[in-house]
Amino acid sequence: MILEATMPSALEDEFNPRLSAEARFDSAAARLGLDDGMRKVLRTPSREIIVHIPVVLDDGRLEVFTGYRVQHSIARGPAKGGIRYAPDVTLDEVRALASWMTWKCAVVNIPFGGGKGGVICDPSLLSEFELERITRRYTAEIFEFIGPEIDVPAPDMNTNEQTMAWIMDTYSMHARQTQAAVVTGKPIALGGSRGRAEATGRGCMIVTDQALRKLGLERRETRVVIQGFGNVGGMAARLMSRAGYRIVCIVEWDAAVYNAKGLDIAALMKHRRDTGSIQGFEGGEEIDRNDALFLETDVLIPAAKENVITSHNADRLRCKILCEGANGPCTQFADPILADKGIFVIPDILANAGGVTVSYFEWVQDRQGYFWSEQMVNDRLEEIMVNSFQDVVAYSEKHGVNNRLAAYMLSLDRVAQAIRLRGIYA
Ligand code: NAD
Numbered sequence: 001m002i003l004e005a006t007m008p009s010a011l012e013d014e015f016n017p018r019l020s021a022e023a024r025f026d027s028a029a030a031r032l033g034l035d036d037g038m039r040k041v042l043r044t045p046s047r048e049i050i051v052h053i054p055v056v057l058d059d060g061r062l063e064v065f066t067g068y069r070v071q072h073s074i075a076r077g078p079a080k081g082g083i084r085y086a087p088d089v090t091l092d093e094v095r096a097l098a099s100w101m102t103w104k105c106a107v108v109n110i111p112f113g114g115g116k117g118g119v120i121c122d123p124s125l126l127s128e129f130e131l132e133r134i135t136r137r138y139t140a141e142i143f144e145f146i147g148p149e150i151d152v153p154a155p156d157m158n159t160n161e162q163t164m165a166w167i168m169d170t171y172s173m174h175a176r177q178t179q180a181a182v183v184t185g186k187p188i189a190l191g192g193s194r195g196r197a198e199a200t201g202r203g204c205m206i207v208t209d210q211a212l213r214k215l216g217l218e219r220r221e222t223r224v225v226i227q228g229f230g231n232v233g234g235m236a237a238r239l240m241s242r243a244g245y246r247i248v249c250i251v252e253w254d255a256a257v258y259n260a261k262g263l264d265i266a267a268l269m270k271h272r273r274d275t276g277s278i279q280g281f282e283g284g285e286e287i288d289r290n291d292a293l294f295l296e297t298d299v300l301i302p303a304a305k306e307n308v309i310t311s312h313n314a315d316r317l318r319c320k321i322l323c324e325g326a327n328g329p330c331t332q333f334a335d336p337i338l339a340d341k342g343i344f345v346i347p348d349i350l351a352n353a354g355g356v357t358v359s360y361f362e363w364v365q366d367r368q369g370y371f372w373s374e375q376m377v378n379d380r381l382e383e384i385m386v387n388s389f390q391d392v393v394a395y396s397e398k399h400g401v402n403n404r405l406a407a408y409m410l411s412l413d414r415v416a417q418a419i420r421l422r423g424i425y426a
Helices: 011-015 017-032 036-043 091-107 128-141 161-175 196-215 231-242 265-275 335-341 354-368 374-399 403-422
Strands: 047-056 062-073 079-086 114-120 151-155 223-227 246-251 256-258 285-287 299-302 321-323 344-346
Touching (some): 011 017, 017 036, 017 403, 062 079, 079 161, 091 114, 091 374, 114 151, 151 161, 196 354, 246 265, 344 403, 354 374, 374 403
Parallel strands (some): 079 114, 079 151, 223 299, 321 344
Antiparallel strands (some): 047 062, 062 114, 246 256
16 A cells, blocks of 8 residues: 555545645655655745635625635746636635646646636626626736736636636736737637647546556457546547447436447437436436446546545445546545555546646747647647656656656656756745
8 A cells, every 4th residue: 555544534634625635745745755845845835815806796786706816836837727716715725726736737747837716706696797807807906926927827617718718808908918828728719729628538538548558458348437528528538439438337417327338429418418418318228326436347537526536435446447537536545445456547637637738738829829730739738648647657667656646756856856956046
């Protein structure tokens, strides 16, 4: 057993993203033998911004919203990471997510640090105009802390390419010039990148391909269960089924659809578009969604949300490869159980890094003013994902640790090296 973890005293501890981020950081830092000073630097966010933003609502009432932007590290380049809108956003959550971005960018070796932002609001209760006003005022408040060379936000939970277009416009109005590279995940018409929408799902497929090779499996014989049929899971399902994988089960929040011969993913997508759900799809049978994750399968891709695989259910998994499409789908207390079961885990900071990699390509294209073909984007994505997978596996074999710990050690080492080379400015 490689990752040491004690059982959680309470379920909230197991589900707390900050504790989870710190536990993995601590294991990797200990294994690397990082000194106390470097641990303090790497553990502490470099900058935390809190803004309270007054916004006039559609009915004329004045409301004040709280927003955060945390820049965990800028040692390897500008901070990079999404902005989420949700009623339960906390500073602790944003801190944890910002540190994950630092490790994710380092593991795929792109020249970014890590950041994350959030605004406490409930988008389901806000009109499009209200969301636009919140976004613009939030952008104006953090104006001097973001920028193409400083901190480059992107979409996250409940934000999208329209939100990015508003941020880009507001920033550009203040800068008195159009600055497309201030955000990524923009509409293509405003400097977004071809291939960005599929990038995370495509990245999941590329690293799963690599894991198959490693375990001597063939795409055609490989059964796949995917939880979440959204941007990551839906794209992964579509691309993998086209590539010959057998997608035997899709699990959504309201249903799970199973077909041992493989689901027709294009038809399931059409069914969901037409009816709003995967329920009632004739090309498969509905099974209990609570059991679906524990089906016998070759590959399991949890691509919906965090904290799905825990100390309470990890021993029920029956997959050979676990490819973490979502951020944090396995808690730190599940890690040792997965290791004991011999499951080949492709950790989130590697598995879902295709999205931030193509965000990096978008930033490069915007700064060059020269836009690449979709083929060029996909080829370069493949090169980075394959190299990163091989780096992690080689690191894991060299140091005798599991893939997650290897990915963390590799990225901590890269960030620590940048800090040592730059030195501490006094
Ligand atoms: P999304 O909203 O497009 O899709 C999520 C899907 O999961 C939806 O279809 C939703 O109905 C489903 N879902 C929600 N709760 C569920 C449950 N309990 N059981 C089964 N299905 C459920 O979101 P997304 O962009 O695909 O992101 C999914 C995960 O991947 C998140 O953890 C996100 O942080 C992570 N991620 C996304 C990207 C990206 O580029 N979109 C990049 C890296 C990581």
